[in-house]
Amino acid sequence: MSKRLYDCPQCGAPVPFPSSIAVFAVCAHCQSMVVVRDASVERLGEMAALPPDQSPLQCGTRGVWQGVAFELIGRLRVEWEGGSWTEWWAEFADARAGWIAETQGFFTVSFPQESAKPLPAVEDLAAGQMVRLAERNYTVADVKSVNCLAGEGALPFAAPPGLTRQSADCLADDGAFATLDYPLGDPPRLFTGAYATFAALQFSNLRPVPGWDGEVAETRHATVALNCPACGAAVELRARGLTMAAVCGSCGGVIDTANPKAQLIQKADEKVRHIRPLIEIGTRGRLFGVEYEMIGLLTRFDGAAKWSEYLLFNPWQGFRWLVTYRGHWSFIDRLLEIPRPLAGRVRLRDGRVFRHFAAAGTEVVSVLGEFFWKVQRGERSHLNDFVAPPFVLSSEQYPGLEEITWSLGEYVEPAVVAAAFGLPKPIAPTGVYLNQPNPHSERWRSLWRLACAFMSGALLLQILFASISNERPVTAGHYAYQRPVEPPVGTPAETTAASDAARTIVTPVFQLTGHSQPVTIALRAAVWNTWLGCDFALVNAATNQVFPGAVTAEFYEGTDDGEAWTEGAETAEVRIPAVPPGRYYLTLDTEADPKIAAMPFDVQVRRGGLFMSNFLLVLAILAAGPAWVFIRRQMFENARWADSDHAASSE
Amino acid sequence: MKHPLYLALATAACAYLVLADARGWNPFTMPRFLRSGPGGPGGSGLYHK
Numbered sequence: 222m223s224k225r226l227y228d229c230p231q232c233g234a235p236v237p238f239p240s241s242i243a244v245f246a247v248c249a250h251c252q253s254m255v256v257v258r259d260a261s262v263e264r265l266g267e268m269a270a271l272p273p274d275q276s277p278l279q280c281g282t283r284g285v286w287q288g289v290a291f292e293l294i295g296r297l298r299v300e301w302e303g304g305s306w307t308e309w310w311a312e313f314a315d316a317r318a319g320w321i322a323e324t325q326g327f328f329t330v331s332f333p334q335e336s337a338k339p340l341p342a343v344e345d346l347a348a349g350q351m352v353r354l355a356e357r358n359y360t361v362a363d364v365k366s367v368n369c370l371a372g373e374g375a376l377p378f379a380a381p382p383g384l385t386r387q388s389a390d391c392l393a394d395d396g397a398f399a400t401l402d403y404p405l406g407d408p409p410r411l412f413t414g415a416y417a418t419f420a421a422l423q424f425s426n427l428r429p430v431p432g433w434d435g436e437v438a439e440t441r442h443a444t445v446a447l448n449c450p451a452c453g454a455a456v457e458l459r460a461r462g463l464t465m466a467a468v469c470g471s472c473g474g475v476i477d478t479a480n481p482k483a484q485l486i487q488k489a490d491e492k493v494r495h496i497r498p499l500i501e502i503g504t505r506g507r508l509f510g511v512e513y514e515m516i517g518l519l520t521r522f523d524g525a526a527k528w529s530e531y532l533l534f535n536p537w538q539g540f541r542w543l544v545t546y547r548g549h550w551s552f553i554d555r556l557l558e559i560p561r562p563l564a565g566r567v568r569l570r571d572g573r574v575f576r577h578f579a580a581a582g583t584e585v586v587s588v589l590g591e592f593f594w595k596v597q598r599g600e601r602s603h604l605n606d607f608v609a610p611p612f613v614l615s616s617e618q619y620p621g622l623e624e625i626t627w628s629l630g631e632y633v634e635p636a637v638v639a640a641a642f643g644l645p646k647p648i649a650p651t652g653v654y655l656n657q658p659n660p661h662s663e664r665w666r667s668l669w670r671l672a673c674a675f676m677s678g679a680l681l682l683q684i685l686f687a688s689i690s691n692e693r694p695v696t697a698g699h700y701a702y703q704r705p706v707e708p709p710v711g712t713p714a715e716t717t718a719a720s721d722a723a724r725t726i727v728t729p730v731f732q733l734t735g736h737s738q739p740v741t742i743a744l745r746a747a748v749w750n751t752w753l754g755c756d757f758a759l760v761n762a763a764t765n766q767v768f769p770g771a772v773t774a775e776f777y778e779g780t781d782d783g784e785a786w787t788e789g790a791e792t793a794e795v796r797i798p799a800v801p802p803g804r805y806y807l808t809l810d811t812e813a814d815p816k817i818a819a820m821p822f823d824v825q826v827r828r829g830g831l832f833m834s835n836f837l838l839v840l841a842i843l844a845a846g847p848a849w850v851f852i853r854r855q856m857f858e859n860a861r862w863a864d865s866d867h868a869a870s871s872e
Numbered sequence: 873m874k875h876p877l878y879l880a881l882a883t884a885a886c887a888y889l890v891l892a893d894a895r896g897w898n899p900f901t902m903p904r905f906l907r908s909g910p911g912g913p914g915g916s917g918l919y920h921k
Binding site for chain 1: 874875878879881882885886888889890892893894895896897898899900
């Protein structure tokens with residue numbers, strides 16, 4: 222670092238130029254803007270005082286970015302139509318100098334980049350447009366006119382207050398960041414870099430934050446107040462210098478806090494007195510390990526639903542949102558990438574895919590507290606929600622502003638919010654919220670895994686038993702059916718019964734061995750467009766235990782409307798379950814189609830085999846539990862998607 | 873332990889499968905055990921030698 226020291230042309234105090242490429246510095250003593258020309262310095266005038274802010278950074282703060290140490294040596298406070306942010310000029314240990322932009326609690330680190338091709342004209346850029354810069358594709362995130370408010374320390378160009386230029390921020394799919402800078406009268410410049418978090422920049426030599434830092438504990442919860450230009454009431458600022466608008470809690474007037482004059486940007490609204498936040502402004506709570514203070518509340522309406530958004534602030538982490546609707550809560554953070562669009566879906570760099578849920582035009586209905594942009598009642602935006610429960614991804618587009626912002630939220634259980642901010646009993650959520658985790662999903666997954674394990678086990682058991690329970694023949698016989706002669710009219714019933722008994726066939730006794738197993742009775746007859754059946758009884762010769770049954774062989778064929786058909790077969794069989802071992806015989810009482818006078822038939826007895834119905838019954842029992850949970854899971858998803866733009870195609 | 877009720881039911885179902893396959897049971901075609909001895913079904917005595 223090549224440090225030069227000049228005397229301030231105004232007050233004579235030493236003005237350091239810590240970098241060899243610094244040409245502009247602000248005298249810390251008299252606020253004179255000092256510019257180096259050749260070997261001398263000139264005074265350009267007096268720099269506006271930087272508004273006090275809650276940033277923990279200061280000139281002299283050191284840090285590390287991608288393994289390279291750096292030090293902040295100057296800063297610019299710039300504003301645009303919708304808000305303001307701080308640009309820190311940093312000198313790096315590898316002799317590079319770059320910009321670290323601090324806004325809403327996140328950072329971008331960028332360095333000047335030479336471009337072999339001409340840079341696009343600012344008039345040709347629009348938010349959402351693809352642009353190729355330095356051999357990489359970017360999406361334009363915003364195009365805006367920026368104005369220098371104030372500065373301090375050393376800078377690489379003269380930056381008097383009021384200096385205006387055009388600027389376009391661009392994002393690449395891989396998280397790379399680029400800024401196109403269009404200074405008046407000079408060619409455009411390209412800066413490329415990446416987004417960074419407070420933790421990633423490994424800051425040291427930070428400034429104690431009043432009201433937050435342990436070193437200034439006596440000022441904990443301290444606020445700065447301004448007077449409402451409409452009613453004169455004191456309006457407390459809890460994130461001074463970082464918020465652009467504050468609402469007077471007394472009259473509802475919206476005050477521009479970016480401007481030291483604190484002008485009214487929206488007239489008073491008495492309704493502000495009737496707003497009853499669930500979390501009071503100024504309440505601090507610890508969520509996800511970070512302490513946040515609730516500093517603002519706005520209510521939006523999309524024509525069908527009204528929901529509340531609580532703005533949380535932490536000096537080191539920046540801003541977050543707690544969004545609540547019908548008792549449901551989501552914790553929202555700014556997304557530092559532009560999701561890649563797919564058909565009806567978007568994908569994040571980490572692979573998470575979000576399905577489009579709904580698009581809606583929204584309007585701010587009420588505001589309370591302070592905000593990092595110049596919010597107003599009636600402010601309209603276009604919102605697109607994508608969900609991958611418990612996460613929700615939202616894009617916001619404001620008419621007239623060439624900017625698309627993305628935010629990523631996660632569902633938070635109401636009890637967690639209540640515990641964090643010391644709320645009384647949380648409101649019980651009603652309905653299914655768009656990113657509410659499906660309580661049946663995890664149950665379904667674990668139950669289905671368990672069911673698959675049991676079903677696999679049952680299949681193995683069935684295969685095992687099938688391999689050791691082969692069906693084998695026991696006996697067979699060849700018999701003949703003879704049509705009975707009609708008894709003469711007046712034959713006594715006893716005589717008829719005796720005649721029937723005489724026609725009954727009784728097989729020889731056969732042995733069924735082994736343990737209790739099924740027995741199959743198979744009948745075969747050369748039937749054609751006719752039938753032959755047997756009422757049979759399998760009788761244990763020792764115990765007279767009887768297993769009755771019936772089996773019929775029937776076969777038909779013909780043509781209908783010129784189309785040939787067949788039905789039945791020449792063979793039929795019946796399986797009797799759990800027949801104990803022993804000596805058995807069969808009685809066969811044969812009947813047939815009356816047109817058959819006589820027909821031979823075969824009867825075979827087989828032992829063993831398995832019933833597939835047992836296996837199917839067990840599979841059904843094993844699948845019933847997961848099926849019930851699956852149905853409940855689907856019902857939950859149906860309820861979720863019923864409120865979406867895609868209600869007909871619910872998952 | 874997750875799903876204790878399901879575990880118990882599934883274990884019982886698999887135990888049933890083992891017994892049913894080993895003994896040749898089938899709940900859907902349970903045999904009708906007729907009364908033994910003379911004067912059985914139909915009273916014909918056909919089942920008894």
